[in-house]
Amino acid sequence: MPLLVTIEKFLRRHAMPPTKFGRECARDPRLVFDLRNGREPGPRVQRRIEHFMNSYCRSAGQ
Structure with missing residues (x-):
């Protein structure tokens, strides 16, 4: 899967905003937006x- x-x-599963995701995993709040635009x-x-x-899912018990 891409x-x-x-x-x-x-x-969607974790109701997490894309800016929070990018900031927490790569210190880049624009990460998801840039990926959506072809980055x-x-x-x-990666x-x-x-x-x-993977770490977030394990700590959340999912």
Whole structure:
């Protein structure tokens, strides 16, 4: 599944604003908006995003 689709599902599931997501996982509040506009994250940023989502789900018990 493409990374942006995964992020969009995560945002809906956790009712998290895109700016909060970007700030917490990559210190970039525009991250989601830039991804929606075609930005391709590098491998390091992609790993940070995936790690954040996995850690958040584990800490939330989901």
